[in-house]
Amino acid sequence: MTFRKYLVLAGVTVFAAAGDSMLSHGMKQTGNISIHHLQGVIFAILNPWVAVGILLLLAFFATYMTALSWADLTYVLPATSLGYVILALVARFVLHEHVSPTRWLGIALITGGVGFIASGPEITVHPARSSLSDADAQGTPELEIASKAGERA
Amino acid sequence: MKTVYTWSAILAIVFASVVGDVLLARAMKQVGDLGELRRRIGFLAVIGRILGNPTFLLGVTAMAVAFFSLLFALSWGDVSLVAPAAASLTFIGNAVAAKIFLHEHVDRRRWIAAGLVAAGVALLAG
Numbered sequence: 303m304t305f306r307k308y309l310v311l312a313g314v315t316v317f318a319a320a321g322d323s324m325l326s327h328g329m330k331q332t333g334n335i336s337i338h339h340l341q342g343v344i345f346a347i348l349n350p351w352v353a354v355g356i357l358l359l360l361a362f363f364a365t366y367m368t369a370l371s372w373a374d375l376t377y378v379l380p381a382t383s384l385g386y387v388i389l390a391l392v393a394r395f396v397l398h399e400h401v402s403p404t405r406w407l408g409i410a411l412i413t414g415g416v417g418f419i420a421s422g423p424e425i426t427v428h429p430a431r432s433s434l435s436d437a438d439a440q441g442t443p444e445l446e447i448a449s450k451a452g453e454r455a
Numbered sequence: 456m457k458t459v460y461t462w463s464a465i466l467a468i469v470f471a472s473v474v475g476d477v478l479l480a481r482a483m484k485q486v487g488d489l490g491e492l493r494r495r496i497g498f499l500a501v502i503g504r505i506l507g508n509p510t511f512l513l514g515v516t517a518m519a520v521a522f523f524s525l526l527f528a529l530s531w532g533d534v535s536l537v538a539p540a541a542a543s544l545t546f547i548g549n550a551v552a553a554k555i556f557l558h559e560h561v562d563r564r565r566w567i568a569a570g571l572v573a574a575g576v577a578l579l580a581g
Contacts, residue, residue, distance in 0.1 A: 306490070322525075326534035329526065346526065359522070367479065367505070371489040375480040375553045376565050379546050386539045393535035401535050408578030412543055415571025418564055426560040 303424060307372065313365035314378070319388035321358030327397055328352035373424040379416075386412050457531055464528035468541040471521035473548035477556050478514030484557075485510065543572045 328351030346352050369378045390409045393399040486492070486508060492501050505511055528537045550569045553559040 322529075322534060322538045325526070326529045326538075329530040332530070346530075363518075367483055368489045370480050370483040371486060371492075374559045375476055375557060376550050376559050376561055378480075379476070379542075379549055386542070389538050390535055393533065397534065399533050399535055404578050405535060408575040409539060410575070411578065412539060412572045412575035415568040415575065416546070418568040418571070426558070 307369075307424075310365050310368050311378070314362060314369055315385040315388065317358050317362035317365060319385040319392065321355045321362055322389060323392040323397065324351050324355030324358060326393075328355060330397075374426055377419060377424045461528055461532035461537065464524050464531065465537060465541045465544070467524040468521050468528060469544045469548055471517050471524060472541070472545040473552050475514045475517030475521055476545070476549050477552045478510050478517060480553070480557055482508045482511035482514055539575075543575060546572055 328349040329346060331351065332346045332349050347356070366378070386409050390401055390406065394401045482505075483489075486501075486505055489501060492504070496504075525537070525541065528541065547569050550561055550565060554561040
C-alpha cells in the first residue's frame, strides 16, 4: 500500500460521508417523496444541497472504482469505515439530529470492527486467477498481480 | 408506518448495493490497476475501457437502483440511522457475496469485523 492508495481510500470515506449528509439535508427541505408523486424526485434534484450531494457522491464513485481496481471488496468497504464517525459528527453538529448514546456505541462498534481489517492484506492473490474471470479478462497481466504481492510483503 | 417505510427502503438499498458492489468489484479487477493503466495507456483510454465493460454497466445500474432507494430512505429517516444501517448491512452481505462470487479470501479477521459491524447495526436500530 502506497501513500497515494491510502489517499484514495480517504477520498472514498470523506466523499461518501459528505455526500450522504448533504443529500439528507436537502431531502429534509424538499419533504417526503410519495410513490404517487414521483415528480418529487425531479424537484429534489433541483435543490442545491441535493445537487452538491450528488456531485460529491460522483467523486466518491470515482475514488471507489479506483480502490476496487487494486483492492478486495471486503478490504475497501471496511477500510472506509471512518465515514460512520464523520456521519455521526455531521448529523449531530451540522444537521442537529439527535444521536443517542446507544447509537454512539453502535457507531463505535462498527468502527472498531472494521478497523480490524485495515492492517491486513488488501488483495487476495489467486494462484489460479483464471477461475475468476477467464473469458472476459481484459487486462490483469500476471505481472501486476505479482507486483501487488511484492508490495504487500 | 414511517419505520416500516424506512426499513423497507434500507433493505432495498442493501440488496441493490450488494449486487452492484460485487459486479463493480469484478469489473474493476477485469480492467486492472487504474494507476498503472493510466500511466500506460492514458486517462481517456482508461475511462473508455471502464465504460466499455458490460459488467461495469450492470453494476452501475444496480447502484442507481440503490441510490434512488437511498433518496427515499433519507426522506423518511435520519441520516445517522439510514446511512450506517444500509452501509453496514451491505458490508455483511458483501462479505458473504465476495466470498461466494468473487472468491475473496474472507479470513477470521474479516468475519470478526463483520460480526462487530452487525452488533453495531443492531444498536443503531434500537
